[in-house]
Amino acid sequence: xxxxxxxxxxxxxxxxxxxxxxxxxxxxxxxxxxxxxxxxxxxxxxxxxxxxxxxxxxxxxxxxxxxxxxxxxxxxxxxxxxxxxxxxxxxxxxxxxxxxxxxxxxxxxxxxxxxxxxxxxxxxxxxxxxxxxxxxxxxxxxxxxxxxxxxxxxxxxxxxxxxxxxxxxxxxxxxxxxxxxxxxxxxxxxxxxxxxxxxxxxxxxxxxxxxxxxxxxxxxxxxxxxxxxxxxxxxxxxxxxxxxxxxxxxxxxxxxxxxxxxxxxxxxxxxxxxxxxxxxxxxxxxxxxxxxxxxxxxxxxxxxxxxxxxxxxxxxxxxxxxxxxxxxxxxxxxxxxxxxxxxxxxxxxxxxxxxxxxxxxxxxxxxxxxxxxxxxxxxxxxxxxxxxxxxxxxxxxxxxxxxxxxxxxxxxxxxxxxxxxxxxxxxxxxxxxxxxxxxxxxxxxxxxxxxxxxxxxxxxxxxxxxxxxxxxxxxxxxxxxxxxxxxxxxxxxxxxxxxxxxxxxxxxxxxxxxxxxxxxxxxxxxxxxxxxxxxxxxxxxxxxxxxxxxxxx
Numbered sequence: 001x002x003x004x005x006x007x008x009x010x011x012x013x014x015x016x017x018x019x020x021x022x023x024x025x026x027x028x029x030x031x032x033x034x035x036x037x038x039x040x041x042x043x044x045x046x047x048x049x050x051x052x053x054x055x056x057x058x059x060x061x062x063x064x065x066x067x068x069x070x071x072x073x074x075x076x077x078x079x080x081x082x083x084x085x086x087x088x089x090x091x092x093x094x095x096x097x098x099x100x101x102x103x104x105x106x107x108x109x110x111x112x113x114x115x116x117x118x119x120x121x122x123x124x125x126x127x128x129x130x131x132x133x134x135x136x137x138x139x140x141x142x143x144x145x146x147x148x149x150x151x152x153x154x155x156x157x158x159x160x161x162x163x164x165x166x167x168x169x170x171x172x173x174x175x176x177x178x179x180x181x182x183x184x185x186x187x188x189x190x191x192x193x194x195x196x197x198x199x200x201x202x203x204x205x206x207x208x209x210x211x212x213x214x215x216x217x218x219x220x221x222x223x224x225x226x227x228x229x230x231x232x233x234x235x236x237x238x239x240x241x242x243x244x245x246x247x248x249x250x251x252x253x254x255x256x257x258x259x260x261x262x263x264x265x266x267x268x269x270x271x272x273x274x275x276x277x278x279x280x281x282x283x284x285x286x287x288x289x290x291x292x293x294x295x296x297x298x299x300x301x302x303x304x305x306x307x308x309x310x311x312x313x314x315x316x317x318x319x320x321x322x323x324x325x326x327x328x329x330x331x332x333x334x335x336x337x338x339x340x341x342x343x344x345x346x347x348x349x350x351x352x353x354x355x356x357x358x359x360x361x362x363x364x365x366x367x368x369x370x371x372x373x374x375x376x377x378x379x380x381x382x383x384x385x386x387x388x389x390x391x392x393x394x395x396x397x398x399x400x401x402x403x404x405x406x407x408x409x410x411x412x413x414x415x416x417x418x419x420x421x422x423x424x425x426x427x428x429x430x431x432x433x434x435x436x437x438x439x440x441x442x443x444x445x446x447x448x449x450x451x452x453x454x455x456x457x458x459x460x461x462x463x464x465x466x467x468x469x470x471x472x473x474x475x476x477x478x479x480x481x482x483x484x485x486x487x488x489x490x491x492x493x494x495x496x497x498x499x500x501x502x503x504x505x506x507x508x509x510x511x512x513x514x515x516x517x518x519x520x521x522x523x524x525x526x527x528x529x530x531x532x533x534x535x536x537x538x539x540x541x542x543x544x545x546x547x548x549x550x551x552x553x
Contacts, residue, residue, distance in 0.1 A: 275455025
């Protein structure tokens with residue numbers, strides 16, 4: 001048997017990016033802090049003193065009794081079987097729901113096997129939520145009344161629930177829904193033989209730090225509480241390949257957007273990956289996370305309701321994230337739809353006239369977005385973006401202190417040519433230029449930014465020699481990316497700069513001589529990948545290119 005142990009970078013990343021203290025749910029009698037502070041795949045609670053379950057006649061489900069909430073939860077999760085269990089402690093009740101997923105163990109293609117493995121984790125998580133929803137919403141009236149009583153303070157529970165007021169039924173419904181939506185991802189178990197079990201836990205007695213309005217929108221008591229919930233799911237690999245969440249704090253009107261993308265790092269038949277494989281996966285994951293962030297910021301209904309990027313309907317149909325039969329809150333619930341629309345409209349109004357809004361209209365992630373890339377032990381590359389419109393400067397400063405660089409946006413596929421700088425009074429460029437995957441045109445600054453990356457040789461990671469070799473490779477990559485940018489310039493109606501560089505040594509020499517004018521703006525090293533960022537003035541580039549206008553005729 002084995003337990004999945006994904007990188008904990010995600011949890012550290014989310015907290016560090018937004019400079020948010022690790023908030024936790026305030027509770028009455030039920031303490032989930034110890035549950036939240038450990039990885040979902042690393043639950044090691046002893047539960048030997050918890051007896052076998054008994055049948056609860058009121059709730060119609062198996063119940064574990066224990067003085068300790070955590071021990072009872074661990075015992076229920078250790079059943080390693082899909083279903084829902086009730087927990088009864090001296091301080092109140094709770095529920096543990098488990099979902100299962102399966103993956104083939106006989107696939108000869110390592111990359112297909114790892115993708116199927118990941119799909120099993122996501123499916124198991126969704127099924128746990130579905131099982132919890134079916135169990136709580138299907139409770140008899142007497143059980144729902146008991147659950148609602150648990151949700152209220154002991155001093156006013158009798159008055160509020162026994163008054164049989166016109167709001168009585170609504171109060172019961174709200175208590176059930178609050179318990180359902182305030183779950184915490186608790187444990188992940190992989191038996192190593194093709195079966196995965198994911199357990200979630202909730203209790204009506206908790207003043208929930210987070211409440212899932214939909215799969216994409218969380219109402220939270222603080223940004224930190226929302227970040228913590230998301231980071232646990234990222235750590236355990238339980239999120240769809242591409243998606244995002246909106247964290248909203250109703251009391252303060254604070255909001256944060258988190259998008260994520262992932263990609264398999266290609267492995268050969270022996271399980272080995274090259275540095276280039278890691279870089280390729282990183283770029284793919286970053287592009288996916290960026291698309292998800294743009295979708296969130298433009299109010300994409302699918303992202304806000306289901307929490308994953310719409311293209312996955314066709315490209316990742318095996319992932320069940322957001323499938324209509326597994327989501328917690330459906331479009332048929334008018335109150336949920338109304339609340340979702342209100343939250344979305346508030347956010348869109350917040351950024352309507354900002355530079356961020358102008359950026360996402362062009363399909364570009366806004367400045368001030370913080371980004372982190374990391375690799376899991378099972379061969380996945382993850383990228384997470386965080387954007388907080390109300391405290392972007394604070395987030396950027398905190399990220400910089402911790403060695404996380406504010407994102408330099410990349411251009412979406414098929415960008416329009418840039419022919420006229422946006423600064424008033426500037427002269428139009430003689431030759432239109434277009435961004436590439438590793439370059440970005442900053443019209444306001446009047447520069448083009450160039451990215452270079454390289455990986456340390458295998459076996460030399462986290463060494464001085466490895467850093468030196470990776471740095472040299474990153475500078476060569478930067479130069480190559482600059483050349484690719486120049487080659488795409490259309491010097492006349494029929495000729496690209498690439499055509500001239502292929503046929504003329506003089507043109508080649510002139511262009512390569514210009515590489516000396518690249519200004520290095522930043523270097524970074526994470527122990528494996530060295531990154532260098534440079535820039536060149538658009539005026540310098542225009543001066544170079546206009547000398548070749550009509551040379552192809």
